[in-house]
Amino acid sequence: MWVAPALIMYSVFVLYPLGQSVQFSFYKWDGIGPATPAGLDNWRAIFTEPELFGSVINAFILIIFYTALPVSLGLVTASLIRELRVGTFNTAARVVLFIPQVLPPVAAGIAWTWMFSTEGLVNQALRAVGLESLTRAWLGDFTFALPAVGVIGFWLSLGFCTVLLLSGIGKIDPSLYEAARLDGAGRIAEFFAVTLPGLRQEIAVCATITTIAALASFDVVQIATQGGPGYQTMVPGVEIYRLTFLEQRIGQASALAVFLAALVLLVIWPIQRIGRHE
Amino acid sequence: MSAGSSTVHQGISRAVILVALMLFAVLPLLSMLTAALAPQNSTPPGLAWPEDPQWNNFVDAWTAANLSALFRSSVLIVLGVVPAAVAMATAAGYGLAQLNIPGGKLVNALLLVGLTLPFEALITPLYYNIRSMGLLGTRWAVILPLIGLLMPFGVFWMRSSFLTAETALTEAAKIDGANPWQIFRQIQLPLAVPAVSALTILFFLATWNQYLLPLVLIDDPTMRTVAGGLGAFQGEHGTNIALLCAGSLLIIAPSLIVFLFFQRHFVRALLQGAVK
Numbered sequence: 001m002w003v004a005p006a007l008i009m010y011s012v013f014v015l016y017p018l019g020q021s022v023q024f025s026f027y028k029w030d031g032i033g034p035a036t037p038a039g040l041d042n043w044r045a046i047f048t049e050p051e052l053f054g055s056v057i058n059a060f061i062l063i064i065f066y067t068a069l070p071v072s073l074g075l076v077t078a079s080l081i082r083e084l085r086v087g088t089f090n091t092a093a094r095v096v097l098f099i100p101q102v103l104p105p106v107a108a109g110i111a112w113t114w115m116f117s118t119e120g121l122v123n124q125a126l127r128a129v130g131l132e133s134l135t136r137a138w139l140g141d142f143t144f145a146l147p148a149v150g151v152i153g154f155w156l157s158l159g160f161c162t163v164l165l166l167s168g169i170g171k172i173d174p175s176l177y178e179a180a181r182l183d184g185a186g187r188i189a190e191f192f193a194v195t196l197p198g199l200r201q202e203i204a205v206c207a208t209i210t211t212i213a214a215l216a217s218f219d220v221v222q223i224a225t226q227g228g229p230g231y232q233t234m235v236p237g238v239e240i241y242r243l244t245f246l247e248q249r250i251g252q253a254s255a256l257a258v259f260l261a262a263l264v265l266l267v268i269w270p271i272q273r274i275g276r277h278e
Numbered sequence: 279m280s281a282g283s284s285t286v287h288q289g290i291s292r293a294v295i296l297v298a299l300m301l302f303a304v305l306p307l308l309s310m311l312t313a314a315l316a317p318q319n320s321t322p323p324g325l326a327w328p329e330d331p332q333w334n335n336f337v338d339a340w341t342a343a344n345l346s347a348l349f350r351s352s353v354l355i356v357l358g359v360v361p362a363a364v365a366m367a368t369a370a371g372y373g374l375a376q377l378n379i380p381g382g383k384l385v386n387a388l389l390l391v392g393l394t395l396p397f398e399a400l401i402t403p404l405y406y407n408i409r410s411m412g413l414l415g416t417r418w419a420v421i422l423p424l425i426g427l428l429m430p431f432g433v434f435w436m437r438s439s440f441l442t443a444e445t446a447l448t449e450a451a452k453i454d455g456a457n458p459w460q461i462f463r464q465i466q467l468p469l470a471v472p473a474v475s476a477l478t479i480l481f482f483l484a485t486w487n488q489y490l491l492p493l494v495l496i497d498d499p500t501m502r503t504v505a506g507g508l509g510a511f512q513g514e515h516g517t518n519i520a521l522l523c524a525g526s527l528l529i530i531a532p533s534l535i536v537f538l539f540f541q542r543h544f545v546r547a548l549l550q551g552a553v554k
Contacts (some may be wrong), residue, residue: 014429089296124324
């Protein structure tokens with residue numbers, strides 16, 4: 001009775017389609033005609049079709065920008081600032097840092113498409129410091145498009161990670177820092193002995209949320225590049241969308257979808273274990 | 279003396295770091311604002327206040343993006359999703375935490391499967407199922423699946439809130455012969471108000487910012503959420519930078535205003551949501 005409504009909605013719109021995805025992944029189907037059994041063909045293609053495998057690799061590269069850099073920089077910032085005291089300025093800082101996390105990712109995609117465009121702020125800044133030769137249409141550049149998409153993810157994650165880590169560092173017992181100082185620990189030793197272990201849970205949370213955002217990215221990439229130029233910024237989320245609605249390869253899209261879901265679990269699992277371990 | 283000056287020194291370097299981070303967070307928005315005020319179909323510089331700000335661009339963008347329809351549509355979708363999803367998650371969370379429901383463990387395990395599931399993993403079958411239900415192109419096509427997709431997080435959120443709820447009052451009420459519904463209404467629900475309001479905020483954000491579901495399931499951009507409509511607007515006016523930026527800012531404005539208004543709750547909700 002209590003659980004039924006939630007369970008029904010969840011079963012009809014999540015569990016059942018998930019089962020269908022698994023089933024579809026073993027068929028070749030264009031969405032209109034009859035489906036024909038395809039065995040493991042769709043699954044094999046994930047590893048043999050460069051366009052599909054490349055999208056998975058790109059998703060992993062995005063983890064560097066969405067997760068590794070924001071968490072590291074957030075840690076450095078948190079240990080330099082140590083705590084956000086109560087006060088107007090600190091409240092303002094907290095609010096402003098959170099803005100990227102609250103806006104629709106679509107809006108972030110549009111804002112940064114403009115920033116990275118030929119006449120955008122990034123090129124304007126480069127020209128201003130005399131690096132005219134480096135200017136380019138960043139999101140259309142074969143080498144720099146993926147890092148540029150990464151910068152958007154970095155912008156989305158950074159404030160959230162910083163605020164979360166700051167609120168965590170404020171909860172660490174100050175006597176631990178005093179003890180470390182009495183033992184003659186420098187700032188670096190203090191960071192590894194006190195700050196890092198004390199923030200284990202917050203780090204795991206940041207890493208989990210941003211890693212899922214990186215692996216399952218769709219909104220930002222679809223708006224900024226649609227996977228291009230070529231397949232340079234293709235990610236599994238956009239590829240699933242393309243395979244289903246543009247190429248009518250339902251079976252292939254489903255195999256990639258199930259693979260992506262499993263991949264997220266596989267990557268999140270160790271992060272969660274690090275967070276729980278005391 | 280030296281201790282005092284080092285504190286001041288620290289205070290300044292703290293402020294410098296924070297200001298730098300804050301600048302980075304708002305820079306893209308400022309760049310959009312200055313571009314939005316430039317003459318239409320011109321190529322404005324990345325960040326420079328225009329000599330003759332064209333505030334009229336916002337009016338043009340409002341009409342061009344059909345924002346009246348878009349906002350109305352977003353509100354309808356939010357009203358369809360958020361109250362129902364919060365109610366279902368609260369009831370299920372209470373049931374799983376406080377009542378010994380047969381198969382409760384199994385339900386937990388099933389919900390765990392959905393907790394990290396990317397929406398893209400379901401979009402293909404969802405499209406065909408919604409189509410065979412005859413709902414494709416209606417707002418129900420987004421409302422119903424979104425309620426289902428929000429359930430794992432919502433139920434776990436409410437369950438953990440009810441797990442830590444106090445038990446003394448509940449026990450006393452049970453001895454007095456209160457049934458589960460009375461205990462829920464009169465004791466547990468009032469205690470869970472902070473958790474429920476935080477969940478409401480998080481669900482609102484998830485719905486308002488939703489892009490993939492409306493993009494795939496609703497053809498007509500004016501029936502989508504604001505975020506879904508924004509994508510279509512970019513497709514049509516991608517080359518008219520001033521109009522695109524003005525429209526984007528108008529579409530961002532409500533989320534920003536709601537956020538600034540409830541900022542204390544927002545930040546707390548997001549931080550709590552994260553740590554759980």
